[in-house]
Amino acid sequence: xxxxxxxxxxxxxxxxxxxxxxxxxxxxxxxxxxxxxxxxxxxxxxxxxxxxxxxxxxxxxxxxxxxxxxxxxxxxxxxxxxxxxxxxxxxxxxxxxxxxxxxxxxxxxxxxxxxxxxxxxxxxxxxxxxxxxxxxxxxxxxxxxxxxxxxxxxxxxxxxxxxxxxxxxxxxxxxxxxxxxxxxxxxxxxxxxxxxxxxxxxxxxxxxxxxxxxxxxxxxxxxxxxxxxxxxxxxxxxxxxxxxxxxxxxxxxxxxxxxxxxxxxxxxxxxxxxxxxxxxxxxxxxxxxxxxxxx
Numbered sequence: 001x002x003x004x005x006x007x008x009x010x011x012x013x014x015x016x017x018x019x020x021x022x023x024x025x026x027x028x029x030x031x032x033x034x035x036x037x038x039x040x041x042x043x044x045x046x047x048x049x050x051x052x053x054x055x056x057x058x059x060x061x062x063x064x065x066x067x068x069x070x071x072x073x074x075x076x077x078x079x080x081x082x083x084x085x086x087x088x089x090x091x092x093x094x095x096x097x098x099x100x101x102x103x104x105x106x107x108x109x110x111x112x113x114x115x116x117x118x119x120x121x122x123x124x125x126x127x128x129x130x131x132x133x134x135x136x137x138x139x140x141x142x143x144x145x146x147x148x149x150x151x152x153x154x155x156x157x158x159x160x161x162x163x164x165x166x167x168x169x170x171x172x173x174x175x176x177x178x179x180x181x182x183x184x185x186x187x188x189x190x191x192x193x194x195x196x197x198x199x200x201x202x203x204x205x206x207x208x209x210x211x212x213x214x215x216x217x218x219x220x221x222x223x224x225x226x227x228x229x230x231x232x233x234x235x236x237x238x239x240x241x242x243x244x245x246x247x248x249x250x251x252x253x254x255x256x257x258x259x260x261x262x263x264x265x266x267x268x269x270x271x272x273x274x275x276x277x278x279x280x281x282x283x284x285x286x287x288x289x290x291x292x293x294x295x
Contacts, residue, residue: 001169002026005082005107007075007099009040011273012116013088015144018044021068022061022145023173029071030078037071044069047145075099079107084169086138088116091241096120097128104129112162114138118238119189119245122155122182132157136166139186140175142234150175155182184249189242196239197258199227203278204260210278228278231261232271240265 002025006017009031017040021027031037048062057065072078079085085103089095096115103113113135115125126135137153150170154163163179170177180187199213208216214226223230231239240262246255264270264277271277 001083001165003028003081003083005030005079005085006088007031007078007085007103008088008090009037009071010088010090011043012140012142012144013086014040014043015047015142016086016088016116016140017069018047018065019140019144019173019175022048022057022065025068027069028078028082029069030073030075031071032073034071034073037073041066041069041071047143051145075102076106079103079111082107082111084112084114084166086114086116091118091120091238093120093124096125100125100135101128104131110134112136112165114166116140119185119242121184121249122153122158126155126157133159134162136162137182137186138166138170139188141188148174148176149188150177151186151188152177152179153182153186154179184246185242190246193239193242193246194255196227196231196234197243197255197261200231200258200261203228204258232277232279232281235271235273236261236277237265237270 004020004025005028006013007030009029017027017029029037029040031040045066048057048065051057052059052062085107087096087099087103089099096117100113107113113129113131115122115137116139117137118139122135122137126132129135132155135155136158137151139151139153141147141149152163152166152170167177167179184190185193202208202213203210210228214228217223217226225233240257243255243257268274269276272281275282
């Protein structure tokens, strides 16, 4: 595999493009607008600058990485030469099905189609294509250039050869691939999201405050980040979407999202991306508790 197409230049997409390009692959970065692509490329450039400042790479390495990325606003052109496509669009089923239908139509016949979905069924996505055996999940962790894990999710029809190819490819990126089967939430979010949801329930029920809950989990359980701050970092809208997928998929009330989470997302309080969630991220300040919101 030489040519990689990444669909979506947002947080996950630009991180995936960065990782492939830094590992020497030719990357086509596709999004619906040049503005979105420019933001994504700007993020990649800033992250590379941070690596230079830490003496992990050189200026020449940065130039080579950016030189490996070509951008497109037209999906048909962007996937035309791809050996692998990684879809990293918004966590929305209808959108992903639409994109996979287009990818299947325009990508080369031997191209592997993958999705970075964190919870949506690979089998359901594959069913809209004429190559379900070539469809697989590649769930990268955020921030992609730093985090080592990639969940490799096999759909019902995913072939052994495709699975092995993607496992080996992930290792070429310096990642640790872990194969899992296709059930709602896979492994990472099936365990993580109920924990985050329970932390929100604990806050909602008045057991403790934001900082107190996060402190207990950080100091008591040796978590590098408390669950409420982690939810802000992931995006509260993303957390809600994943919980809804698991709730719908398993029909089990234990996955029902906390009403506080639902209300915060409806109010536009989505965490870091919106400037406010359980903490305040406005004016480039260090996260501060939004204490008045949860009394």
